[in-house]
Each structure stands twice: as C-alpha cells, then as structure tokens.
Amino acid sequence: MACWPLRRFWRQFFVIGIPLLFLPLPLLVPTKPACCAYVIAVMGFFWLTEVVPMAVVSLLPVILFPLMGVQPSKDVCRNYFKDSVMLFVGSLIVAVAVEESNLHKRMALRVLLWVGSQPRWLMLGFMSISGFLSMWMSNTATTAMITPIAEAVVLELFERKRGNARNNPDVVTVTSQNLSTTQDSNGVYHGKQTTTVTTTTTTQGTVTALSLNPLLINGERFHATRETDEKHPRGAYENYALEEKQTDGHFAKADEPFSVKDLTQHELRIAKGLVLSVAYAANIGGTATLTGTLPNIVFKGQIDTLYGQATGVNFATFLLYSVPGAIVTLFVAWLWLQWIFVTRCACGRKKVSDDPVSDTEAEGSQNISHIIRRQYAELGSMSFGEASVLFLFVLLVFSWLFRSPQFIPGWEVWFPKGYVTDATPAILVSFLFFIWPSRLWGFESSVRNVPAILTWKSMKRKFPWDVFLLLGGAIALADGTQASGLTDWLKEQMFYFAHLPSWAIVVVISLLIATVTEFASNGAIATIFLPVLAKLAEVADVNPLYFMIPATIACSFAFMLPVATPPNAIAFGCGYIKIWDMIKAGFMLNILAILILVVNVHTMGVWVFDVLNKPAWSDTSMNTDLQRLADFNQTMG
Numbered sequence: 001m002a003c004w005p006l007r008r009f010w011r012q013f014f015v016i017g018i019p020l021l022f023l024p025l026p027l028l029v030p031t032k033p034a035c036c037a038y039v040i041a042v043m044g045f046f047w048l049t050e051v052v053p054m055a056v057v058s059l060l061p062v063i064l065f066p067l068m069g070v071q072p073s074k075d076v077c078r079n080y081f082k083d084s085v086m087l088f089v090g091s092l093i094v095a096v097a098v099e100e101s102n103l104h105k106r107m108a109l110r111v112l113l114w115v116g117s118q119p120r121w122l123m124l125g126f127m128s129i130s131g132f133l134s135m136w137m138s139n140t141a142t143t144a145m146i147t148p149i150a151e152a153v154v155l156e157l158f159e160r161k162r163g164n165a166r167n168n169p170d171v172v173t174v175t176s177q178n179l180s181t182t183q184d185s186n187g188v189y190h191g192k193q194t195t196t197v198t199t200t201t202t203t204q205g206t207v208t209a210l211s212l213n214p215l216l217i218n219g220e221r222f223h224a225t226r227e228t229d230e231k232h233p234r235g236a237y238e239n240y241a242l243e244e245k246q247t248d249g250h251f252a253k254a255d256e257p258f259s260v261k262d263l264t265q266h267e268l269r270i271a272k273g274l275v276l277s278v279a280y281a282a283n284i285g286g287t288a289t290l291t292g293t294l295p296n297i298v299f300k301g302q303i304d305t306l307y308g309q310a311t312g313v314n315f316a317t318f319l320l321y322s323v324p325g326a327i328v329t330l331f332v333a334w335l336w337l338q339w340i341f342v343t344r345c346a347c348g349r350k351k352v353s354d355d356p357v358s359d360t361e362a363e364g365s366q367n368i369s370h371i372i373r374r375q376y377a378e379l380g381s382m383s384f385g386e387a388s389v390l391f392l393f394v395l396l397v398f399s400w401l402f403r404s405p406q407f408i409p410g411w412e413v414w415f416p417k418g419y420v421t422d423a424t425p426a427i428l429v430s431f432l433f434f435i436w437p438s439r440l441w442g443f444e445s446s447v448r449n450v451p452a453i454l455t456w457k458s459m460k461r462k463f464p465w466d467v468f469l470l471l472g473g474a475i476a477l478a479d480g481t482q483a484s485g486l487t488d489w490l491k492e493q494m495f496y497f498a499h500l501p502s503w504a505i506v507v508v509i510s511l512l513i514a515t516v517t518e519f520a521s522n523g524a525i526a527t528i529f530l531p532v533l534a535k536l537a538e539v540a541d542v543n544p545l546y547f548m549i550p551a552t553i554a555c556s557f558a559f560m561l562p563v564a565t566p567p568n569a570i571a572f573g574c575g576y577i578k579i580w581d582m583i584k585a586g587f588m589l590n591i592l593a594i595l596i597l598v599v600n601v602h603t604m605g606v607w608v609f610d611v612l613n614k615p616a617w618s619d620t621s622m623n624t625d626l627q628r629l630a631d632f633n634q635t636m637g
Contacts, residue, residue, distance in 0.1 A: 127277045279567035517555050550601050
C-alpha cells in the first residue's frame with residue numbers, strides 16, 4: 001500500500017524529481033557549459049522516460065536557454081525554422097499528398113502482383129515496397145499501410161487450405177475441444193472445454209486427439225468412444241458414439257471467421273515472419289534518404305549547424321552513400337527472416353513432402369493472387385490526381401538529385417551561390433500540391449468546384465507536428481552546446497579515446513547506439529550523441545562524418561523490442577508476435593546490420609565523402625561560427 005501513491009503519480013514524481021536531481025550542476029558550477037549540460041540532461045531523461053510528450057520536451061530550450069543565460073531567445077527560436085527543418089516539412093507534406101491520393105497503396109499492390117504468392121516471395125515483395133515507401137514517407141505511416149495488407153494475405157493464405165478441406169468429400173476435418181474428461185461405463189467422454197485443437201485427415205490419414213471431447217466431424221457433434229491411431233476411412237463413423245448433446249463447451253462453427261487462433265505452428269511462424277518483415281523493412285528503408293527518418297534529418301541539421309554547408313552532405317550524396325547499404329541490409333534481413341520463420345528456405349532446411357506449409361502454399365497461392373488482383377482492380381485506373389502526385393513526386397526527387405550531383409554542375413549554378421538548398425524544391429512542390437487540381441476541369445464543373453490535390457484540412461489532420469517540434473528541439477540543443485562552449489569542454493574530456501583505432505570507435509559507437517535506441521526514441525538518441533561524436537572526431541583527428549554517419553544510421557537499427565520504434569509496435573500489435581520472437585529475430589539482425597554498416601562506411605563512405613581523410617572544413621568552421629556568434633552578441637549588447 002505504501003507504493004500505491006508512487007505508482008499513481010509516477011509521472012508527476014519524475015517531472016519534478018528529474019530537474020531537482022540535476023539542479024546542483026548549474027548551482028555548484030555556474031557557467032554556461034554547466035547550464036547547457038543541465039538542460040540537455042533534463043531533456044534527455046524526459047525523452048527517455050516519456051513522462052512528458054516528446055514534442056513538448058523539445059520546446060524546453062526556448063524556455064531554459066534564455067532564463068539560464070545560455071543563449072538569447074532570438075537565437076534559440078530561429079533553430080526551429082532552419083533550412084533542414086523546412087526540408088523535412090516539405091518531405092512530410094509530400095508524404096501526406098501521396099497518402100491522400102492512395103498512390104502508395106497502388107504501388108504496394110502492383111509489387112505484390114509481380115512477386116507472386118509463395119511465402120518467401122511475398123515476404124520479399126512486402127519488404128521491397130515497405131523499404132521503398134519508407135525512403136520517402138514516414139516509417140510509421142508506411143508500416144500502418146502495409147501491415148493490414150500483410151495480415152489479409154496471411155489469413156487468406158491458410159484459410160484456403162481449410163476451405164478446400166471442408167469442401168473435399170475425401171477429407172475429414174476434426175475440431176476438438178481440449179477438456180478435462182471422464183469416461184462413463186458406455187465409453188463416452190464428458191468434460192469442460194479449455195482449448196481448441198484442429199486436425200485434418202484424408203481417407204488414408206491418421207485421426208488423432210480423439211480422446212478430447214466434444215468433437216466435430218463435418219459439423220456433427222459427437223463423443224469419441226476410444227483413443228485411436230488407426231486409419232479411419234470416411235464412412236467408418238460407427239466407431240464413434242454420435243450424440244446431439246449440448247455441453248458447456250464452445251463449439252467451433254463451420255461458418256466462423258478464420259483468425260489467428262486457427263493457425264498451426266507452421267502457419268503462425270510464417271505469419272510472424274511476414275508481419276515482422278514489413279516493420280523491419282520500414283526501419284531499414286528509412287536510412288536510405290536524408291528525409292527518410294528523423295535521425296537522418298537531425299544529422300543534417302546538426303552537421304550544418306556545426307560545420308556549415310561545406311561538408312558536401314546533401315540529398316544526392318547521402319542517397320548515393322546510403323542506398324547500397326540499405327539494399328544489402330534489406331536483402332540480408334530477408335534471408336535471415338526466411339531462415340527462422342519460413343520452412344523450406346534456401347539455407348539448408350530439408351524439404352518435407354508432407355509439410356503442411358508446402359500444402360498451404362500450393363493451395364493458397366492462386367487465391368492470394370486473386371485477392372491482390374481484386375484489391376488492385378478496385379482502385380480502378382490511375383486518376384488524374386494520382387498521376388499528378390506521381391509526376392510532382394518524381395519532379396521533386398530529380399530536383400534533389402540534380403541540384404548538386406557533384407559529378408556534373410547542378411541546376412543550382414543558375415542562381416547565386418549558396419542561395420538554393422534541398423529545402424527550396426521541397427517547399428515548391430509542397431506549395432504546388434495545394435493549388436494543383438485533383439481532377440481535370442470539365443464543362444460541368446468550374447475551377448472553383450475542383451478541389452486541389454491537398455487541402456489544408458487534410459494536411460492539418462495528417463501532418464506529424466510532434467516530429468516537426470522534435471527536430472527543431474534537436475537543432476536548438478546542438479546550437480546551444482556550441483554557443484555555450486560545452487562542445488569545447490567535451491572535446492577536452494575525450495582525449496582519453498584518441499589512442500583507440502578509428503575503426504574500433506566506429507564499431508563501438510554503432511553497437512552502443514543500436515543498443516540504446518531499443519529503449520529510447522531514435523531521434524532523441526541522435527540529438528544527444530551526434531554533437532558529442534563531432535567533438536570526438538576532432539579529438540581523434542578524423543573526419544567528423546566518419547563517426548556521425550554510422551551513428552545516424554545505427555539509430556534506426558532497432559529490431560529487438562516493440563517499444564523501440566513505432567513500426568515495431570505496429571507489428572507487435574497484430575497479435576502474431578511475442579516479445580521473444582522479436583528478440584530472437586532482432587538480435588542477430590542488429591549484429592548483421594552493424595557489420596554491413598561498418599563495411600559500407602569504409603567503402604561507399606570513402607568514395608562519396610572521403611571519410612578517412614580529415615577535411616579542411618572540420619578545422620575552420622567551428623572557430624568561424626563561434627567568432628560570428630561572438631560578433632553578433634557584441635553587436636546586440
């Protein structure tokens with residue numbers, strides 16, 4: 001009873017206790033770095049515990065930095081609308097437009113029609129479309145859209161087998177209730193229901209579980225007279241005492257809807273693999289683009305804040321670096337999920353001729369193709385609105401790719417140097433969505449009666465405002481650590497790590513972040529770790545991108561727990577998966593993904609960003625920015 005108030009008011013306890021816990025830091029060391037560290041510590045614990053909504057926590061720099069003398073309010077507030085924030089806003093608006101037009105569903109169903117209906121190829125199809133969509137859309141939105149399709153396919157895949165069995169005159173279906181039974185003098189079993197077991201057999205098959213009572217054979221209730229493993233041809237029902245007898249047990253009806261509880265262990269394993277593959281592919285696919293997931297855009301915002309535009313990190317270069325690693329990781333994840341969830345995989349498991357999964361695949365494949373084709377047909381032909389969204393989406397991608405592609409002069413050379421960034425085309429295309437008509441004008445309709453592709457009402461409803469604020473808070477923290485001098489203090493503390501091999505630091509950083517992000521928001525982890533790693537790179541005399549890029553990608557490698565990412569939570573909520581299933585699949589996938597990440601940074605990272613050589617911008621930009629800030633403060637003061 002003593003712990004009852006604490007359990008009831010634990011949020012209030014943490015909201016008050018965490019700031020008080022770290023309060024001695026600015027009181028005993030009344031300096032700007034200490035005050036900034038206090039704000040970071042409080043925000044970090046609030047983010048980790050989620051006692052306050054993360055978006056609300058992201059607003060704390062606006063309050064605490066001016067009050068504690070870390071930074072003027074003007075400087076703090078402008079971080080919430082920096083260039084990288086507007087880039088992310090533009091990409092989110094595009095994602096909302098794609099969702100509103102249903103273009104993403106058309107793409108998903110089209111891919112599923114291409115790959116076929118075998119479980120292994122279905123898994124590859126689901127992972128491909130989930131990974132691709134998450135490059136451009138929210139990982140959560142992608143998973144939420146693909147997962148119901150995966151669930152429908154799972155149930156259809158195995159319900160077909162049940163339906164064939166019921167309609168086949170040579171097949172006997174036995175549905176038994178697991179009872180605590182007693183046998184009377186007539187050999188009839190009586191008892192109370194606990195669980196349900198289903199067995200299907202042909203005329204040459206073996207009927208089992210006949211000791212359980214009551215039973216259904218082709219819809220007739222009966223009580224078994226004896227246990228048997230003998231072969232029972234259809235018509236040998238004289239071996240059973242058929243009784244139209246009601247018990248307090250629940251009888252399975254032939255017309256009851258098929259659900260997850262009706263799956264066998266073989267089928268449930270495949271269902272787990274298909275559902276998990278969607279979530280894992282969304283996590284992996286988001287790493288491929290600069291706007292694909294929150295840690296990536298946090299990285300862009302912080303690298304620009306710390307070192308300016310000279311780093312060469314833009315949409316095209318990041319895409320060139322990340323896509324090969326994402327594709328390899330996605331393929332390895334597909335092989336791994338096949339091996340642990342799908343029987344008869346290509347990794348050495350023996351094919352069994354009477355494997356229920358084999359029968360299920362053969363019997364259900366045609367029906368699955370029919371279901372997918374029917375859903376695709378229900379979408380009809382591509383509308384003018386869908387075609388417009390596709391056109392504007394492709395236009396935006398090409399604008400990003402060819403703004404500054406490095407190997408040729410990009411279209412940005414037509415404008416004053418440094419004036420155009422990736423945010424410019426993102427906001428331009430977003431603006432067009434609000435004025436571009438959703439259908440062609442006709443004689444029967446005026447311009448006023450034709451709505452735009454995207455309306456402000458739908459945008460307000462679907463736009464993730466919390467992510468917008470979280471990104472602004474992340475950039476505000478990075479700017480505050482720089483302006484307060486906390487980054488210089490961190491740099492001095494990290495000389496201990498300078499003697500370690502750089503590649504070893506990359507491995508340790510990646511493993512550490514991939515572990516921590518299982519328990520906390522990946523955006524919060526990126527916000528906290530990236531400025532520290534930038535200083536560590538300066539101490540180790542290496543390219544900051546060499547540490548920061550692997551750390552950014554590792555923030556998305558959270559495969560072990562449902563709470564790690566929203567896609568994981570969506571998959572877990574389907575009801576197929578237990579936590580142990582996710583840990584078993586995710587632990588090894590984490591290891592494999594980190595290995596691929598380390599190889600990728602030493603191959604594509606060297607080619608695209610020259611990460612093994614320290615660039616000039618890492619030495620000069622920090623001092624330049626600090627001097628600019630000092631001049632600004634002197635002017636204002």
